Amino acid sequence: MKKPIKHVLVPEHKKLSEKEKKALLEKFNITIKELPQILKTDPAIQGLNAKEGDIIMIKRNSPTAGESIYYRVVVSSE
């Protein structure tokens, strides 16, 4: 298993648990289709053991908001 890149410019990626996932979808009243996507092969999520349909939470530093949280759903390259 490859390790995610350790670099200051790579924001923290975290896999959501099923419970968190459900809460997120409910919060925004959406299905997985409405979420932004991330490739399963993306170097940043190697080592998270993410499957298709998992949601990745990304914590970024933002020039306007200090810290911002973004969500992406894992998709395969097909």
Next chain:
Amino acid sequence: MNAQKHEVYKKIDAIQFGLLSPKMIEKMAAVRVITPELYDEEGYPVDGGLMDTRMGVIDPGLKCKTCGGSLKECPGHFGYITLAKPVIHIKFVTVIYDLLKCTCRECGRPLVDDRKIKMYIKQIEHVQKEKGIEAAKVKIKEIISKIKDTKVCPHCGAKQEKIILEKPTTFIEGDRKLSPIEVRARLEKIRDEDLPLFGINPETARPEWMVLTLLPIPPVTMRPSITLESGERSEDDLTHKLGDIVRINQRLQENIIAGAPELIIEDLWELLQYHVTTLIDNNVAQLPPARHRSGQPLKTLTERIKSKHGRIRHNLAGKRTNFSARSVISPDPTIELNEVGVPFVMATKLTVPERVTEENIEYLKQYIKNGPKKYPGANYVIRPDGKKRRITDELKEEIIEEIEPGYIVERHLLDGDIVLFNRQPSLHRMSMMAHYAKILPYKTLRLNPAVCHPYNADFDGDEMNLHVPQTEEARAEAEILMNVNTQIISPRYGLSVMGCIQDSISGNYLLTKYLKLPRKEAVQILYEAGVEDMSKLPHKKEVSGKEVFSVILPNDFTYIGTSKSGEKVIIENGKLKEGVIDKSSIGVESGLMLRSLHKKYGKERTFKIIGQISKLGIVVLLHYGMTNLISDSDLSEEAKKEIQEILSKAEQKVDELIKEYKDGKLKPLPGRTIEDTLESYIMEALNKARNEAGEVIERNTKEETSTLLMIKSGARAKILNLVQMSAVVGQQALRGKRINYGYFGRTLSHFKKNDLSPESHGFIKSSFKQGLKPTEFFFAAITGRDSLMDTALRTPKSGYLYRRLANALQDVKVEYDNTVRDSNNRIIQFQYGEDGIDVSKSEGGILNVKRIIEEHLAKSK
């Protein structure tokens, strides 16, 4: 208006595209065209000809034989001709080619086994559902390329031969030509259930319909003939082309019946194919376009629809509008910000429909009496039954007698009418705003210079458009949503887009920094600036400029900010206590005082204040004058000396650097060569020298000259411009580097080879006032020309880039839960701008929390 008269009795629920089947062509046709003749001896359309009146009429006198309608009522009806031999439809050649390649020549099944057919069809359906039609098309292409080269049919075992497309419309299998009849026979063999594999819906488009056996003839109404002055008739391009087809078709038919040799029939068939192809598209790459006798190419079906002058871009997307005007713009600071000066000549052509009532009948009668020529008049009267009558000298009296409540008079544009004012490119919503018309003499449209910025307008020949809304609803909407005062704060950066520019700024700066004036004169100036209430002006013999400025401010206004030079600006209870008013208080895109006013007093009040402040600045300058003098760029002896010293020091530094470089002692910067390092050190040294010169000039001026006043107030120019005029023009940079082009090893023949000195690489030691040396002038010309080219090339490029961006983002919006989503409801941002701030309610994108708390505390006290 028509919507009120007609009930909606049919509503479009869905649109289905498909191919016309021969049956359908026959069914929708009113005529079978059999003869190429158009008219008989009397000039009447021949029955069964191309101008048959059953296909609609274009003469005002005639009636359509199909529907009985006259010219205006009959929409036209299709006809058809039976082609003696089928021909291929040019627009479907690629589809036919794909089908031929992928299906068996014997049994017509796709060249893969049943299991795979099913799998592929399922895949296509899936992709279409998940990713849309474009992705499905890509998938189909992929599948086609996978199966097209199969050698043996998996269904019947027939051996397949290679099919080549000889453009434009000939198919060759092996070394034999496939006639359209054969092609059609093969397409017929393909089963309905296999068609989804190629993205074809067999219910609406059987593949054999792509080979034409019947040709629909478009209605006469879409190809009207024109009667020339000489009484001769000139037919439409389409009629010409159709005539050719009918003629060749007839000849081919005759030859077939007569049993002519194969060769002749082949030739005629080919010719028929050519004519049908050019009827559909006259710009096929491999075919010579069909031409008029004069040699100009015919405009056939595709050309009618396609490109800039086609139906879509020219007629549908490019609608023209009545009640609009366009002219050169010029400034007029005496009109309000939300007014627009409209020339008399325009006002007599642009009209507003006004419904006659008991209240307005008297003055509307007066307008009618004035007629279309005398302002203010009226051009048309619309009777309650919808009949429109032009007001002429003869009809005037009659119309005045006739009109009563319920009539509509189209009267001339008057002062105070709402109009929309626009300048292209309309990049943001402030590019089109509602103004109140003000009718003025001369022929240009006039606008207040304070609204130049939202339109991005200047007066070097810019033209702008004006539209007059014609209904009460439109006027109300324009006034409420588009009025200039609703647009003061930009939604992009949360500061005012309207404010003082140029002399309005320098005028206010002069007033608030230096002036002391007799009260009488202050009253005069304020009155000219549009202030009527002088009670705030102190009753002293002499008042200060700050006191004059304060008159405009609201009595309870408190503001603390900084001026451009960093000093504090303090306004307490509507009085300017300290500091000067400059660009950072009242300028566009930076006027924080304006932002603060808007927040506290709302748009109407702020709007009025902006108008008054900008006018005040101009009036002050009118009274006190401001001139740029040549002597503004004079330097004192000490300053001259100091600058000379700075320059020679810089040159010394450069010489040292060059020496270091030549001795190999210079250390390269990370990621650069030694040469680059030297260059950047030299640039740095020279630029530093110029900046220091600027500081010297600023320090050495005892009194503020007009030029310096402009610079300090932020009205126009930077200190750099003054340095260039009075001290040194400086290094000329080409693409971020010193000038390095020209001869081998040197820039000009005036220098020695490999000379690295500043003067040989575009450093201009002279000032503009001194005048430039020939070599210096040449270097200035190089960079001047380069920057001219650069702007000329960059503007359209960046404009197109912005257009694409704007189109891509046009339906992205912030939803009620603060997420940013596109039209498919897909999330783009989870919180607008990552911080959820509404920029138009912030100050330059920032929420000043400290101030909000302070204000809140002050309120609760």
